Amino acid sequence: MPERIALIGAGRVGGHLGRRLHQAGWPIVQVYSRNPDKAKSLAAQLGAGFTGDLNAISRDADLYILAVSDDAIGEVAGALPLPPDKLVVHTSGATPSDELHNRFARYGVFYPLQTFSADREPDFSNIPICLFAADTAGYDLLERLARSLGSPYYAVDDRQRFVLHVAAVFVNNFTNYLYQVGEDIAHSEQLSFDLLRPLILETAQKIQSASPAAMQTGPAIRGDAATVERHLAYLADRPEYAELYRMLTKGINAEMG
Numbered sequence: 113m114p115e116r117i118a119l120i121g122a123g124r125v126g127g128h129l130g131r132r133l134h135q136a137g138w139p140i141v142q143v144y145s146r147n148p149d150k151a152k153s154l155a156a157q158l159g160a161g162f163t164g165d166l167n168a169i170s171r172d173a174d175l176y177i178l179a180v181s182d183d184a185i186g187e188v189a190g191a192l193p194l195p196p197d198k199l200v201v202h203t204s205g206a207t208p209s210d211e212l213h214n215r216f217a218r219y220g221v222f223y224p225l226q227t228f229s230a231d232r233e234p235d236f237s238n239i240p241i242c243l244f245a246a247d248t249a250g251y252d253l254l255e256r257l258a259r260s261l262g263s264p265y266y267a268v269d270d271r272q273r274f275v276l277h278v279a280a281v282f283v284n285n286f287t288n289y290l291y292q293v294g295e296d297i298a299h300s301e302q303l304s305f306d307l308l309r310p311l312i313l314e315t316a317q318k319i320q321s322a323s324p325a326a327m328q329t330g331p332a333i334r335g336d337a338a339t340v341e342r343h344l345a346y347l348a349d350r351p352e353y354a355e356l357y358r359m360l361t362k363g364i365n366a367e368m369g
Contacts, residue, residue, distance in 0.1 A: 115174035115253060118142045119160075120188060122150040124228040125203050126179030132236050134158045136260040142170045166191045171198075175253060177222060178202040178212075186211045199250050205277035208270045209244055220245030222254050223273060224263070227284055236261040242268035242276065293353060325367075332364035 117138055119130045122145035134140055140160040145151035148164030155162035163169065169176075169192060180188050182204050189200065189212050200212050201220040212219035223242040226234060241258040243265055245251035251267070258265035268276065291312065295305040318327045331339040340361055347354035 114138050116141045116172060118144070118170055118173035118176045119154075119158075119179065120144045120169070120176060120192075121179035122147070122154040123179065123181075124230055125224070126177075127154055127230070128228050128234050129177070129179060129203065129224065130154055130158055132234075132261055133257070138257070138260070141173050144169060167193055169193060171195070174199065175257075176200045182207045186214075189215045199245075199253065201245070201250075201254065205242070205273055205280065208274070209246070210270075213246065218245075218247055218250050220250050220254055221268075221270075221273065222257065223268070225276060225280060236263045239263050241265040242273050244269060244273070293356070297350075297353070328364065330364070332361040335365075 114137060117133060117140050119126055119133075119140055119142070122130075122143055126143075126145075130140055130143065134157070140155075140158040142161045142163065143151045143155040143158065144163050144166065145154070146164060148162070151162040151164055154160075161170070166188065171194060176192065176194065176198060178185055178188055178200065180202075185202050185204060185207050189202075192200070192215070194200070194216070196215070196217045198216060199218040199220065200216045201222045202209075202212060203222055203224065205223050205225065209219055209221050221242065221244040224236070224239045225242055226239040228234060241261070241263045243251060243254045243258060244267070245254055255265060294308055298305050298308060315327070331343070344354055344357060347357060
């Protein structure tokens with residue numbers, strides 16, 4: 113019989129991960145959330161018990177997955193009333209495993225490197241899972257877990273995972289902010305953002321098979337100073353966007369020009 117899992121956290125990561133684990137046949141024995149209604153709702157989907165009280169966490173699970181915010185990992189781990197030999201992992205990219213090492217002899221990380229949204233069902237077959245465990249038996253369990261989800265998985269230590277998280281902020285969070293800037297500029301001239309969506313998609317598709325450096329286009333890489341100056345003149349009344357434009361143009365020229 114597969115090992116039993118307690119899921120600590122019922123947010124976006126916990127919800128999506130819990131449902132996929134349940135579909136893969138892993139028994140989820142309990143769901144915890146500080147919001148008991150959220151714990152109850154997710155538990156009902158997983159055929160699990162639920163609690164909003166850390167002191168009521170089941171001691172019968174074999175694996176405890178902490179899918180909570182980064183700044184809550186240490187606090188929650190420290191409050192778990194579990195024997196120190198229980199295997200406890202978190203799902204964070206930025207938080208070192210030491211947050212668990214201080215409390216448990218068996219600890220690790222099960223980090224799905226993806227952005228999760230409540231209203232979008234993720235395809236775990238396209239989500240790399242970064243694995244770390246302090247002991248061989250723990251790693252073997254996490255490896256079986258990832259394999260059962262159909263996910264590609266990699267042994268990644270704390271430093272490597274942190275570096276990946278830094279890179280992920282650039283390719284995801286910062287890029288999404290630039291989409292927001294583009295949308296704002298378009299809307300300011302009563303233009304639909306839909307006009308830009310095909311460009312966004314084509315850019316993302318191109319780098320699936322090539323280095324971003326090889327796919328760079330635009331006035332900065334061409335050395336088209338006249339177009340750059342006209343763009344900056346247009347942005348004169350939006351100094352925050354103009355400064356961003358200058359910084360990115362300088363970066364492209366320095367790195368790729």
